[in-house]
Amino acid sequence: MGGQDNGKKSEDQCALCNATANSRCGGCNKVSYCTKEHQKKHWKIHKGECCAWKVCESPLLGRYLSAVRDIKAGEVILRERPLLLTPPKVTPPICLGCYREFNTDPEEQVEREYVEPRPCPKCGWPMCQQDECIESPEHAAECRIAEKRGGAVIRDFNVDHPVYRSIGVLRVLGLKDRYPEKYQKFLNLQSHVEKQRVEAARAADSSSLHSSAAALGRFGGEYPEHQSEVERDTNVTAKVVRGFFQRKDVDEETILNLISIMETNGHEIPIPNTRGHINKRLIGVYNNTSFLEHNCKPNCVKTFDMADKALVIRSAVPIKKGTNLSISYVDPLWGTNDRCNFLQMTKYFTCKCTRCCDPTELGAHVSSLRCQSLKCCEKTGFDSLVIPEDPFDAEREWVCITCKETHTVGFVSSIVSKIGKDMEELHEKFGDIPAMEEFVKKSSKFLSPNHFYLLEMKVELAQLYGRTPDEPLMSLAPRKLLRKIQLCEELLIVFSKIYPGYNRLRGLIIYELQAAACMLSKLKFAAGEMPLEKHLEELMQCGKWMTEVIKVLGWEPENSIEKQRADGAAQDLQILKNMVLSIQGDSNDGSQSSSTNMDDLDNSPDRESFIEEVF
Numbered sequence: 001m002g003g004q005d006n007g008k009k010s011e012d013q014c015a016l017c018n019a020t021a022n023s024r025c026g027g028c029n030k031v032s033y034c035t036k037e038h039q040k041k042h043w044k045i046h047k048g049e050c051c052a053w054k055v056c057e058s059p060l061l062g063r064y065l066s067a068v069r070d071i072k073a074g075e076v077i078l079r080e081r082p083l084l085l086t087p088p089k090v091t092p093p094i095c096l097g098c099y100r101e102f103n104t105d106p107e108e109q110v111e112r113e114y115v116e117p118r119p120c121p122k123c124g125w126p127m128c129q130q131d132e133c134i135e136s137p138e139h140a141a142e143c144r145i146a147e148k149r150g151g152a153v154i155r156d157f158n159v160d161h162p163v164y165r166s167i168g169v170l171r172v173l174g175l176k177d178r179y180p181e182k183y184q185k186f187l188n189l190q191s192h193v194e195k196q197r198v199e200a201a202r203a204a205d206s207s208s209l210h211s212s213a214a215a216l217g218r219f220g221g222e223y224p225e226h227q228s229e230v231e232r233d234t235n236v237t238a239k240v241v242r243g244f245f246q247r248k249d250v251d252e253e254t255i256l257n258l259i260s261i262m263e264t265n266g267h268e269i270p271i272p273n274t275r276g277h278i279n280k281r282l283i284g285v286y287n288n289t290s291f292l293e294h295n296c297k298p299n300c301v302k303t304f305d306m307a308d309k310a311l312v313i314r315s316a317v318p319i320k321k322g323t324n325l326s327i328s329y330v331d332p333l334w335g336t337n338d339r340c341n342f343l344q345m346t347k348y349f350t351c352k353c354t355r356c357c358d359p360t361e362l363g364a365h366v367s368s369l370r371c372q373s374l375k376c377c378e379k380t381g382f383d384s385l386v387i388p389e390d391p392f393d394a395e396r397e398w399v400c401i402t403c404k405e406t407h408t409v410g411f412v413s414s415i416v417s418k419i420g421k422d423m424e425e426l427h428e429k430f431g432d433i434p435a436m437e438e439f440v441k442k443s444s445k446f447l448s449p450n451h452f453y454l455l456e457m458k459v460e461l462a463q464l465y466g467r468t469p470d471e472p473l474m475s476l477a478p479r480k481l482l483r484k485i486q487l488c489e490e491l492l493i494v495f496s497k498i499y500p501g502y503n504r505l506r507g508l509i510i511y512e513l514q515a516a517a518c519m520l521s522k523l524k525f526a527a528g529e530m531p532l533e534k535h536l537e538e539l540m541q542c543g544k545w546m547t548e549v550i551k552v553l554g555w556e557p558e559n560s561i562e563k564q565r566a567d568g569a570a571q572d573l574q575i576l577k578n579m580v581l582s583i584q585g586d587s588n589d590g591s592q593s594s595s596t597n598m599d600d601l602d603n604s605p606d607r608e609s610f611i612e613e614v615f
């Protein structure tokens with residue numbers, strides 16, 4: 001799974017001996033062999049090149065990856081260690097070895113770890129007390145550069161410090177100085193420095209950002225960092241690197257280019273603490289993985305291996321040979337307007353994927369509103385939806401699918417922003433299930449059931465029912481168990497349209513679904529409201545869901561909430577198996593045997609066909 005295949009041999013020649021070949025490598029489908037023996041002998045050479053993808057290029061996408069063979073769901077397609085690892089641009093002072101924030105306040109120690117700074121003896125940069133951080137290869141780059149200049153003096157360890165914006169550039173310059181091959185790979189990645197300049201100029205004088213059309217999404221056209229601010233900070237960083245750190249050998253233009261490469265290709269790596277909370281985020285830039293295109297209905301998923309910060313790309317669904325491989329650069333549960341604005345502002349392209357081109361978002365209606373026209377409501381029972389006439393023209397009217405009545409963008413955005421404000425207020429009450437349910441009820445009168453605001457709330461609710469200290473799953477009323485199941489099922493239907501296959505969100509929701517479904521089935525069986533066969537059938541279904549949770553959430557990093565769920569599901573599956581065996585034992589004592597076999601769940605073809613069926 002290393003680099004690209006150079007493809008020197010023709011496909012029908014054995015890669016080892018040049019004889020006529022009649023079978024291809026099943027891993028990459030790119031090289032052929034005359035015999036199994038020659039394939040085995042060639043493996044040492046070929047294994048560095050054997051991969052299920054190739055890099056292609058198109059005018060629309062630039063470089064992208066395409067499958068060279070059929071790929072099954074859940075296969076590892078790429079695993080890569082970072083070319084560059086750096087703290088995010090905006091960060092309070094942190095140790096540059098372990099990336100922990102400094103904290104010397106004894107009163108805060110319950111919430112935050114005690115991390116005392118001390119200056120690195122070589123460069124003066126503040127580091128934690130661990131010697132291995134000072135000696136770490138990652139810190140070596142800025143250490144060598146800062147050594148000549150002396151470290152930055154930091155007085156307040158509790159607020160973001162702008163000098164950390166330079167670390168990424170200093171680390172790229174470290175590659176230039178010591179690892180020129182890696183530096184060349186880094187320089188070969190996509191930069192948008194020109195487009196950035198144009199956008200910054202446009203944003204500086206733009207009133208369009210604040211128009212009603214821009215306010216169709218949750219950000220109302222206002223993104224965390226305005227483009228002209230981004231440009232100003234970038235220019236300051238270039239000056240700090242050349243002036244303060246004395247890297248006069250690189251001109252400002254080169255530094256701006258390096259920053260743009262980091263921003264276009266960087267992946268945020270969330271690092272969980274031992275309690276599963278994400279308390280650190282790093283930015284990693286990778287080589288081949290950078291060529292993955294964005295799609296709002298991606299066919300691949302990414303996870304990180306915390307041991308070496310490797311980025312692991314897996315297929316989320318079965319992928320046919322010749323298909324483009326894609327991940328989502330944004331949250332797939334956002335509406336079209338938010339996704340497109342975000343991609344335009346941060347990655348400088350207009351997404352033209354099938355989901356963005358479809359005003360119904362592949363039938364998921366993540367941005368649609370309910371038609372309020374009286375006549376239409378009478379006819380459809382309040383069930384018709386209003387969609388944009390043209391998803392790419394934010395000024396165009398919206399239209400009801402049934403009555404064809406049109407609505408101005410101003411009208412649509414006034415509804416969306418009003419509900420957005422209610423949602424913001426509700427954020428303070430997150431965890432308050434009745435308040436959240438009231439929000440769902442009220443805003444469902446105006447929004448499609450799968451509108452992005454409702455999806456966000458439903459994802460929270462599905463994970464809250466049965467997980468609060470005063471109402472754990474064991475004591476959740478059947479009515480609430482049913483509501484939890486309903487929420488999970490609704491969400492899974494939406495995911496199958498816009499975020500299909502193996503992904504962490506689907507894993508988390510299936511975890512909740514199986515827990516509630518299992519509990520409800522047990523209650524009904526115990527109350528004599530469900531026959532044995534049906535109960536066993538439902539437990540078997542829960543077992544299948546658990547198996548998927550164990551697989552998908554098991555890919556997530558150690559300590560993460562997801563990994564904890566996977567471990568929990570593994571224990572629950574064991575308990576479930578024992579329970580089924582004991583029920584079967586009891587029933588066998590009395591009468592006929594049941595055909596349900598829980599051992600089938602481990603490795604049976606049944607599981608594979610179940611997964612295919614679900615996708």
Ligand SMILES: C[S@@+](CC[C@H](N)C(=O)[O-])C[C@H]1O[C@@H](n2cnc3c(N)ncnc32)[C@H](O)[C@@H]1O
Binds near residue numbers: 264265349
């Ligand atoms: C991480 S890079 C991907 C590789 C890049 N195409 C290249 O040639 O190096 C991200 C950039 O690729 C382009 N890109 C990715 N997905 C795209 C898409 N769906 N449509 C158009 N451009 C896309 C955009 O220019 C984006 O900023």
